[in-house]
Amino acid sequence: MTSDLHVENVTKDFGDVRAVDDVSFTVEEGKFLTLLGPSGCGKTTTLRMIAGFETPTEGQVRLGDRDVTDEEPYRRPTSMVFQSYALFPHKTVGENVGFGLKMREVPAEERAERVGEMLELVELPGTEDRAIDELSGGQQQRIALARALITEPEVLLLDEPLGALDLKLRKNMQVELKNLQEELGITFVYVTHDQEEALTMSDEIVVLNDGEIEQRGTPTEIYENPRTRFVADFIGDTNLLDGTYVRNGDGAAVRCGAVELPVSPIDSIADGTDVSVSIRPEKIRIGETAGGVSVDGEVVDVIYQGNIAKVHVDVGGARLVSERQVVDSIDLPAAGSACTINWDREHTDVLTG
Amino acid sequence: MSGEPSHGRGGVRDRLLEWSDSEVFKGSVSLGPVLALLTVFYAIPVALLLVYSVFAGDAFESPLTLEHFARFADLSAVLSLSWGDLPYIRLLARSLGIAVVVTVISLAISYPITYYLGQHAPDRWKVLLVMLVIIPFWTSYLIRTYAWIPILSSNGFINSALGFLGLPALPLLNNYVGTIVGLVYVFVPFTILPMYASMDGLDSHLIEAARDLGASRWRVFREVIFPLTLPGALAGGLFVFIKCAAAYVTPALLGGTSGRMFAQVIETQFGSAFNWNFGAALSVILVVVVLGSLYVAVRLGVDVKRGRGLGGGGL
Numbered sequence: 013m014t015s016d017l018h019v020e021n022v023t024k025d026f027g028d029v030r031a032v033d034d035v036s037f038t039v040e041e042g043k044f045l046t047l048l049g050p051s052g053c054g055k056t057t058t059l060r061m062i063a064g065f066e067t068p069t070e071g072q073v074r075l076g077d078r079d080v081t082d083e084e085p086y087r088r089p090t091s092m093v094f095q096s097y098a099l100f101p102h103k104t105v106g107e108n109v110g111f112g113l114k115m116r117e118v119p120a121e122e123r124a125e126r127v128g129e130m131l132e133l134v135e136l137p138g139t140e141d142r143a144i145d146e147l148s149g150g151q152q153q154r155i156a157l158a159r160a161l162i163t164e165p166e167v168l169l170l171d172e173p174l175g176a177l178d179l180k181l182r183k184n185m186q187v188e189l190k191n192l193q194e195e196l197g198i199t200f201v202y203v204t205h206d207q208e209e210a211l212t213m214s215d216e217i218v219v220l221n222d223g224e225i226e227q228r229g230t231p232t233e234i235y236e237n238p239r240t241r242f243v244a245d246f247i248g249d250t251n252l253l254d255g256t257y258v259r260n261g262d263g264a265a266v267r268c269g270a271v272e273l274p275v276s277p278i279d280s281i282a283d284g285t286d287v288s289v290s291i292r293p294e295k296i297r298i299g300e301t302a303g304g305v306s307v308d309g310e311v312v313d314v315i316y317q318g319n320i321a322k323v324h325v326d327v328g329g330a331r332l333v334s335e336r337q338v339v340d341s342i343d344l345p346a347a348g349s350a351c352t353i354n355w356d357r358e359h360t361d362v363l364t365g
Numbered sequence: 366m367s368g369e370p371s372h373g374r375g376g377v378r379d380r381l382l383e384w385s386d387s388e389v390f391k392g393s394v395s396l397g398p399v400l401a402l403l404t405v406f407y408a409i410p411v412a413l414l415l416v417y418s419v420f421a422g423d424a425f426e427s428p429l430t431l432e433h434f435a436r437f438a439d440l441s442a443v444l445s446l447s448w449g450d451l452p453y454i455r456l457l458a459r460s461l462g463i464a465v466v467v468t469v470i471s472l473a474i475s476y477p478i479t480y481y482l483g484q485h486a487p488d489r490w491k492v493l494l495v496m497l498v499i500i501p502f503w504t505s506y507l508i509r510t511y512a513w514i515p516i517l518s519s520n521g522f523i524n525s526a527l528g529f530l531g532l533p534a535l536p537l538l539n540n541y542v543g544t545i546v547g548l549v550y551v552f553v554p555f556t557i558l559p560m561y562a563s564m565d566g567l568d569s570h571l572i573e574a575a576r577d578l579g580a581s582r583w584r585v586f587r588e589v590i591f592p593l594t595l596p597g598a599l600a601g602g603l604f605v606f607i608k609c610a611a612a613y614v615t616p617a618l619l620g621g622t623s624g625r626m627f628a629q630v631i632e633t634q635f636g637s638a639f640n641w642n643f644g645a646a647l648s649v650i651l652v653v654v655v656l657g658s659l660y661v662a663v664r665l666g667v668d669v670k671r672g673r674g675l676g677g678g679g680l
Contacts, residue, residue: 065573086579098570102592111588115579163578 015076015089015166016040017062017199022071024057031057033223034071039216041166044193044200046210049220050246055203056171058220062201063092063169075166086115091165095172097156099144105131105155106140112163130158133192150181157192167199174209186212207247211235219243226365235292240365244290251293251332257285257362266362270328274305275360288363293335295359298323298345304356307332311345325353411652417645433646453630453647457654460627463541463616464609467548468556468602474549475556475601480590482557483564484572495561498554506551510618513547514538517619539621547615552608556601563597564590603662607655627651 017039024032032054039045047055060066062073064085073081080088091112099108107114110127118126124140131137134154144152153173160168173189174182190213193200204210210217211231219226219234219242227234227243238244245252255268257278264277266289273289281287312331313324321344323334334353338344345351384390413424418434421427442450482494501509516522517537524534537543567590575585613628620626627647634644 063577065577085573085577090577092574092577094570094574096568096570098568098574100571100575100589111575111580112578115575115581115584159574159578 014041015199017167017201018072018074019058019062020072020074022058022061022068022073024054024061024066025069031223032061032068035220035223035225036071037218037225037228039167039199039201041199042197043215044190044202044213045216045218046202046204046214047218047220048204048207048210048247049226050205053220054223055205055220059092059169059171059201059203062167063090064088065092089166091160091163091168093156093160093168093170093173095175097152097173099152099156099159101144103144104140105136105142105144105147108144108155109140109158109162111159116163126162130162133161134158149177150185153177153185157189161196165198167201168193170200170202172204173202175204175206182209189213211247219246221246238290238361238363241288241290241363242365244288244361244363249293249333249335251289251291251296253289253291253330253332255287255289257281257283257287259283266360268330271307271330273307273360274357275362276357278362281362281364285364290361290363291332291355291359293322293333295355296332296334297354298325298334298336298351300354301352302354304354305360306352306354308350308352311347311349311351314344314347316344325351327353414645414648414652417642418649419646420642422642433643434650436643437646437650456625456630457627457650459541459625460610460612461654463544463548463624463626464606464612467545467552467609468606470545470549471553471556471605472560472598472602474553475560475598479557479560479564479594479597482561483567484569491565495558498557498561501554507614507618509551510547510615513543513550513619517543517546538619539624541620541624543619543621544612544616544624544626547619548609548612551615552605555604555608556598559601559604560594560597563594567593599662599665603659606658606662610655610658611651 019038020036022032022035023030035054035058037045047058049055057066061068064080064083064087068081071081072079075089085092100111103111106124106127109130110123113123113126127140128137131139134157136151136154136158139147139151139155144155147155153176156173170189174185177185186209189200202210202213211234214231216228217231217234218228221242227239229237234243235248238247238250241252244250253266253268253273255266255273258265258267258272259277262277263274265272265274266287267273268289275289307327309325309327309332311323312326313322315322315324316338319338320335321338323336323345325332325334332353416424419429419431421430421432437453439450442448443454448455482491486494514521518524519534519536519538521538523537527534535542537546571589571593572585575589580588611628612626613632616624616626617629628651631644631647631651634640634647638644
């Protein structure tokens with residue numbers, strides 16, 4: 013029996029405020045799905061409805077064929093890892109990890125054994141008798157994970173679990189979490205506002221904004237082909253230009269002020285529609301003219317950041333940023349010099365939303 | 366000639382400044398008024414009680430004696446366990462018993478109220494709801510206690526209602542029931558306020574985590590809420606217990622004979638019986654017993670902090 017997680021047309025109102033608006037998605041068993049969005053976008057509320065801490069105003073949550081919409085949290089085969097870890101401060105590490113088993117009346121001996129195995133899994137063996145406040149943030153994070161995993165959930169729900177860690181530790185934990193998920197083969201639903209984290213770890217990303225799904229897809233799809241202005245802007249850096257979509261013969265272009273950027277024609281967009289254009293900075297080349305779209309401009313700023321440099325180019329009043337690897341800093345153009353920038357047409361995303 | 370005076374005014378000034386920056390000076394300036402107040406209104410009276418309790422008559426003029434303590438706990442009666450001959454011990458036991466009952470009832474009432482206030486009440490209502498707990502203090506203790514008489518008396522509000530329903534009347538006034546009701550009413554705010562602070566500080570995610578891991582509502586209370594709010598409950602409970610053990614006005618107004626408490630006997634000795642020495646001895650005994658229970662409770666509280674004792678609960 014598969015136990016894919018289905019969230020179907022779920023809506024949640026808090027009084028007059030609609031926190032989640034008609035959200036649907038499916039997570040295949042054993043996949044890593046991330047709910048990504050800014051704070052207040054409804055991602056945590058969605059997660060809490062999957063966990064059973066909130067009941068949807070409308071819609072269903074199903075696990076395989078089983079409707080769990082109204083089931084108590086502990087009757088669902090889900091476990092939650094909280095942003096604040098929510099470790100019991102008055103209990104030892106062992107008591108925290110073994111809590112779920114104690115509530116299931118597992119005998120003390122077996123419990124101790126499985127707690128030991130779990131601590132082994134999160135690489136903190138032998139810490140059973142330690143107090144929670146003796147642990148570092150990263151260690152507490154692992155204990156929270158062990159406590160949630162010991163009840164062998166089918167779906168693990170994680171609410172910004174790395175938010176409180178420093179950058180370096182966070183990067184390590186991202187890789188470890190991903191490895192752990194692959195090793196255990198259980199479904200992870202992960203909530204974060206950190207787009208880089210989402211791109212690093214996920215099999216699939218659901219981008220939420222204002223309680224609605226903006227786009228869902230693999231990290232590559234989301235990054236390379238954003239469908240709305242919000243997604244293009246929220247995920248990664250991008251050049252966003254507002255303009256008008258114009259057809260000319262077989263081709264099409266977006267007119268942004270004085271410049272016209274040729275784009276691939278899109279049938280669904282009518283002539284004269286207001287659109288936005290997104291071009292990722294690393295797609296824009298400087299000083300090349302072969303193939304694709306070429307535009308002449310003037311370098312206004314060069315920002316050197318060590319491994320990369322950002323070159324700001326003024327193109328008929330619009331400013332485009334080109335990002336390039338720095339192999340040799342002597343290669344960088346000087347501010348004030350004229351230049352030609354160039355990119356492939358398929359890297360121009362025309363956004364109507 | 367020493368070098369000191371040659372520093373002149375500058376030297377004195379420097380030393381004054383240095384002294385005014387010292388811990389001793391800062392400590393005595395900030396704690397001094399409190400210490401003075403407590404000395405005059407607490408330490409000296411208690412010392413006087415101690416002095417009076419060990420003299421046969423006038424202090425320092427009559428012989429030293431332990432007869433007042435012997436009168437409280439007649440050794441031969443204690444050894445033969447003839448409680449009938451130990452009226453003061455029985456009265457003390459009853460007072461402490463009433464204090465325990467009042468404390469337990471106050472805590473039992475406070476748990477659901479503070480759980481709601483701390484965990485579920487909308488933020489904008491919290492202040493108002495806590496105000497409702499405090500507002501009764503704006504009325505005199507005496508008036509609030511008198512107000513219970515028309516509620517509890519044999520033809521009062523409750524018994525009229527019972528009669529209307531065809532039920533027999535209950536003796537609620539002039540007995541220990543009246544005392545307990547009156548004391549609970551007065552002291553519930555003192556358990557609510559510290560417990561509210563504990564409940565409000567309790568991370569609601571801990572409760573959710575416990576629920577998520579399979580704890581029933583009772584287990585959530587036993588494993589998470591109770592141990593983590595125990596400091597607040599101990600603080601409030603201790604305060605109520607101490608105040609109740611020495612309650613005077615409430616039992617005097619509502620308690621009648623069976624609700625009579627220890628403080629009333631002490632008052633009788635100082636007042637109508639005019640036996641200050643015995644009254645002082647009874648006061649000393651009450652203070653010692655209350656301090657003893659304070660010590661026990663604090664020890665329990667310390668254990669809870671270490672994650673053991675009442676709140677711990679092994680793996």
